[in-house]
Amino acid sequence: MKTALVTGACINTGVAIVEKFASEGWTVVFTGRNSEKVHAAEQAYREKFPDVEIIGYHIDSLLDERTVDEQAVESMFAFLDEKGITVDTLVLNAADQGLGMKIFENPLTDLMKVINTNVVWNFCLCEHAAKRMKDVGGGNIVFVNSNTAYRAIPDRIAYVASKGGQLGLMRALALDLGKYNIRVNAILPGMIKTDRWVKNPDFYKNVPSRFTPIGDVAVGEDVADAVWYFAAHARNTTGAELVVDGGNTIQLYPIIPEEK
Ligand SMILES: NC(=O)c1ccc[n+]([C@@H]2O[C@H](COP(=O)([O-])OP(=O)(O)OC[C@H]3O[C@@H](n4cnc5c(N)ncnc54)[C@H](OP(=O)(O)O)[C@@H]3O)[C@@H](O)[C@H]2O)c1
Structure with a gap:
């Protein structure tokens, strides 16, 4: 039985990812920072997938803005070791969105917090997972990154920088882990x-229709399908990026509706 570990999966996209793996019969371990929310999500998943093992794990990324909680990552993997669970696919979905960061206004620690969670904590999770994948002859890691790694959006300096950093991390890990049969995408x-x-609603009404050729945004299942492709099918693919954005990245300027 294969196992996926999905971070930040009590709500939103993480739920679709957990449900995709569970519907394929995988054991799924998922994380969240709030123990009550983790427990509630675990109950809901278990009710929906009674034949699949689903384990919620409560973990935070940081001790404070400047410090990643490495000990907590070690404890989580020790907990999984004790249960005899090896992670075949690590899905790094959790992210600090770093919303509303204004140039000249925020303290440096606001930037550090986001970079620490989205890059440093993720690296720490990769290292612990990959050590174990190496011991069992392979595995794979999937980052849920963002097209903001290439195109900036306003008031999100830390987030945009973190997603760019995450892509560099993905490529460096793909290179260093390839020899252990660990793919990273x-x-x-x-x-x-x-x-x-x-x-x-205002944003939602105007932006997707003008900024994506397909005219619609993704739902969690679209992202989950892409994660599944890397996890289960992409035997010879590592260091790759799969854009799931309705064509948003390739469009140079907004489509202005013609006046009637
Ligand atoms: N939504 C979009 O439009 C969009 C677009 C492009 C890319 N993405 C990427 O897709 C992924 C999922 O997006 P989403 O919108 O579904 O995400 P989300 O709900 O904003 O975040 C996912 C989870 O990350 C966890 N999280 C937040 N801050 C954290 C921290 N400091 N430490 C540990 N966990 C933390 C939260 O879980 P808990 O609060 O339960 O701990 C949260 O539920 C993210 O990586 C995001 O960057 C999203």
Whole structure:
């Protein structure tokens, strides 16, 4: 039985990823920072997939803005070792969105917090997972990255920088881990229909239709399908990026509706 570990999967895209792996019969371990939310999500997953083992694990990325909680990562993998669970696919979905960061206004620690979670913590998770994958002859890692790794959006300096850093991390890991039969790849979503977009109806009404050739944004299942491709099918693919953004990245300027 194969196992996926999915970070940040109590809500939004992470749920679709957990459900994809569970529906394929994999054991799924997922994480969240709030123990009550983790417990509630675990119950819901177990009800939906009674024949599959699903384990929620409560873990935070940081001790404070400047410090990644490496000990917590070690404890999580020790917990899995004790249960005899080896992670075949690590899905790095959790992200600090670093919303509302204004140039000249935020303290440096706001930037550090986002970089620490999205790059440093993710590296720490990769290292611990990859050590074990190496021992069993292979595995794979999938970053849920973002097309903001290539194109900036306003007031999100830390997030955009972190996603760019994450792509560099993905490539460096792919190179160093290839010899252990560990593949490392990234999904680059554009806009995903999560509660954040639903709470922002003006933006949602105007932006997807003008900024994506397909005229619609992704849903969690689109991202989950792409993750599944890398995890289960892409035997000879590593260091690759799969953009799931309705064509958002390749469009140079907004489509202005013709006046009637
Ligand atoms: N939504 C989009 O439009 C969009 C677009 C492009 C890329 N993406 C990427 O796709 C992935 C999923 O997006 P999403 O919108 O579904 O994400 P989300 O709901 O904003 O975040 C996923 C989870 O990350 C966890 N998280 C946040 N800050 C954290 C921290 N400091 N330490 C540990 N975990 C933390 C949260 O889980 P808990 O609060 O339960 O701990 C959260 O539920 C992310 O990597 C995101 O960057 C999203």
